[in-house]
Amino acid sequence: MPAARTALVIGGGVAGPVAAMALQKAGVAVSVHEARTDPDEDVGSFLTLQVNGISALRAIDAGHVLADVGFPTSAMTFRSGTGKVLGEVSTGEPLPDGTVGITLKRADLHRVLREEARRRGIAFSNGKRLVDVSEAPEGITAVFADGTTATADVLVGADGIHSRVRTIIDPGAPRARYVPVLNIGGYARVPDVELPEGRYEMVFGKRAFFGQAVAPDGTVWWFANPPRRDEPAPGELSAMTTEQWRDWLLTLFADDDTPAARIIAATPGELRGWAIYDLPTLPNWYRDRLVLVGDAAHATSPSSGQGASMAIEDAVELGRCLRDHADPQAAFAAFVGLRRERVEKVVAAGARTSNYKAAGPIARRIRDLLMPIFLKRAAGTGAQSFAWLHRHRIDWDAPVTAEVTA
Numbered sequence: 325m326p327a328a329r330t331a332l333v334i335g336g337g338v339a340g341p342v343a344a345m346a347l348q349k350a351g352v353a354v355s356v357h358e359a360r361t362d363p364d365e366d367v368g369s370f371l372t373l374q375v376n377g378i379s380a381l382r383a384i385d386a387g388h389v390l391a392d393v394g395f396p397t398s399a400m401t402f403r404s405g406t407g408k409v410l411g412e413v414s415t416g417e418p419l420p421d422g423t424v425g426i427t428l429k430r431a432d433l434h435r436v437l438r439e440e441a442r443r444r445g446i447a448f449s450n451g452k453r454l455v456d457v458s459e460a461p462e463g464i465t466a467v468f469a470d471g472t473t474a475t476a477d478v479l480v481g482a483d484g485i486h487s488r489v490r491t492i493i494d495p496g497a498p499r500a501r502y503v504p505v506l507n508i509g510g511y512a513r514v515p516d517v518e519l520p521e522g523r524y525e526m527v528f529g530k531r532a533f534f535g536q537a538v539a540p541d542g543t544v545w546w547f548a549n550p551p552r553r554d555e556p557a558p559g560e561l562s563a564m565t566t567e568q569w570r571d572w573l574l575t576l577f578a579d580d581d582t583p584a585a586r587i588i589a590a591t592p593g594e595l596r597g598w599a600i601y602d603l604p605t606l607p608n609w610y611r612d613r614l615v616l617v618g619d620a621a622h623a624t625s626p627s628s629g630q631g632a633s634m635a636i637e638d639a640v641e642l643g644r645c646l647r648d649h650a651d652p653q654a655a656f657a658a659f660v661g662l663r664r665e666r667v668e669k670v671v672a673a674g675a676r677t678s679n680y681k682a683a684g685p686i687a688r689r690i691r692d693l694l695m696p697i698f699l700k701r702a703a704g705t706g707a708q709s710f711a712w713l714h715r716h717r718i719d720w721d722a723p724v725t726a727e728v729t730a
Contacts, residue, residue, distance in 0.1 A: 327650040328352055328477040328613075332466050334454050334489055335359075335482035339618030339635035341437035343480050344446045346384050346643025349720075356441065357452035357466065357474065359483070369509040370545055371626070372397060373433065374425040375416045376716045377633025380640045383720045389436040394428025395539050399523040405530040405580040415524075415629070416714035425629075427524075427537055427545065433632065449474075454488045457614065464613040478613045478652050480642065482635075485601050487620035494608040500601035502555040503625045503678045505533070508569060508597035509547035512590040517583040519544065527584060532576040534584040546587050548573055549600075549627075549678075556599050569595040600625050600678065604671050609664070610656035617642055622667040628674030630713070634667050640718050648724040658724050670713070 331347050333340045336358030347354045373390070381387045398418070402410040415425045442448060453469040457479060465475040481489025485500045519525060519538045527534040533549040550572065570588060573595075577584040603623040609616050618635030641662050642655075649655035 328646050328652045328655070330354070330463075330476035331478045331480055331646075332357060332464075332474055332476045333480045333482055334466065335484060335618075335620070336438060336448060336450075337434055337482065337484060337618075337635075338437065338632050339620075339639050340480075340482035341434075341441040341446075342381070342384070342386070342636050342639035343482055343617055343642055344441050345386060345444060346640045347480075347646060348444060348446060349384050350643040350647035352477075352643075352646060355447045355449065355474065355476075357449050357454070357468070359451070359453040361451040369507070369547060370427055370429045371433070371632050372415065372425055372427050372629045373636075374630060374633045374714060375419050375423060376714050377630075377636045378423060378425070379419060379716075380633070380636045380718050383640050383718045384643070386437075386440055389440045390426060390428070393432040393436055394426040395537075396424045396522055397427045397524055397537050398424040400526055401520075401523065402526045402528065403582065404528055405582065407581040410528070416710065427539075430632075454483065457489075457492055459612060478615065478646070481614065481616045481620045482618050482639070483620055485603060485619045485623040487616065489614060490606070490616055490620050493611045493614050493616065497606060497608065498603070500603050500623060503600040503602055503675065504553050505549040505551050505600055505678055506556075506561070506597050507547060507549060507600050507626060508573070508595060509545070510588075510591040510593070510595060512544045512546065512587050512592070513542060514544055514583065514587050514590045517544070517586055519583070527580065527582050529577055529580045529582065529584065531579075532573075534577060534580075534582065536583075536587060544587050546584075546591075547626075548576070548584070548588070550576055550597075552599075561597050561599060564597065566593075566595045569597055602671055602675055602678075604675070605668055609660045610653075613652055615642065615652075615656045615659065622663075622671055624667075624671040625674040625678045627677035628670050630670050630674070634670055637716070637718065638663055638667070640720070644718070644720065644722075644724050662724070666712075666716070 331352050331354045333344050333356045336356050340356050344354045344356050399414050401412045418424045455469050456467040458465045463475050463477050464479050465473050467473050481487050490497050521538045524537045536544050536546040573588045602625045609621050617638040624631050642659050645655040645659040
């Protein structure tokens with residue numbers, strides 16, 4: 325199979341623009357095709373970008389895009405619904421220059437990554453929803469819903485957890501797995517609530533999980549994870565009004581001795597919640613000239629705090645593999661060898677944390693008794709507990725010589 329000199333990236337979220345920049349750095353001409361017509365709309369809420377993700381961006385000379393977005397969040401304090409401190413842990417050992425993980429709006433991360441990719445001359449096309457691909461000896465052609473097509477040597481599926489590219493690669497691929505909690509969040513100014521800046525306060529409430537962090541301007545960035553065992557029907561959550569969400573959340577947190585209810589009550593504007601999914605393992609990450617990165621291959625629940633960082637790491641490693649292997653099949657095999665074990669470990673950790681959040685009355689009491697032990701052990705061993713996660717570094721200049729396992 326001829327070497328990959330051109331590439332189509334499907335998806336313009338996190339993995340897509342980073343993959344485009346990494347492929348360009350590897351000498352591949354690339355374009356990005358995004359399904360949404362308005363990629364600047366406020367998608368999702370906010371996320372954490374950990375030091376390993378920041379380091380991966382620096383590997384392709386893109387770390388500077390984070391300079392004016394978000395704020396540092398270096399630690400997490402965990403409490404029970406009674407307000408009792410269960411423990412404290414770091415969000416990761418700082419990088420050598422003192423950089424720690426940051427919290428930022430998902431839309432801002434998408435924006436700065438796209439802007440940097442465009443600055444490097446990478447073309448973006450919006451309103452390009454992939455419906456099919458056709459393959460020929462000379463390349464692969466993407467067919468979009470608007471009737472247009474695009475052709476290149478390889479196609480990278482960075483189109484998220486409900487990936488169309490994934491089903492094209494393997495029509496029998498596992499579907500995303502529903503995680504038994506919902507996600508909702510917002511931003512509030514709450515003058516009568518005193519919370520520390522630069523760290524998360526996480527609360528295992530009596531009926532739901534709540535997390536918050538205070539931005540430098542005093543705004544409380546918060547999220548809640550109401551438990552829900554059965555998967556919501558299509559359109560069910562989007563049909564809920566702001567008043568319905570607010571009333572439900574206030575009921576869930578009414579008996580907790582925490583500021584959660586006051587923060588929710590003070591939140592202006594629309595409240596929208598969504599279901600959470602993950603993708604524990606996927607047999608086929610690639611086929612012929614198609615390959616998956618990010619959530620399309622291994623989505624993790626937000627509880628891991630690593631979704632964006634794993635996507636960025638994927639994108640950079642794919643660039644290295646296509647740089648050092650002339651045959652795309654060999655490059656893709658090396659890529660999976662580098663990534664599978666690591667990302668599946670992250671997905672499993674996120675699933676465990678999500679299940680803690682959905683604990684019933686008896687399991688909740690056991691959890692609150694054992695959590696201080698777990699957190700003390702994690703804090704006591706310091707950075708070593710999560711060294712495999714946070715200390716991971718990608719050396720762009722190192723050659724990728726074989727199918728290796730992370």
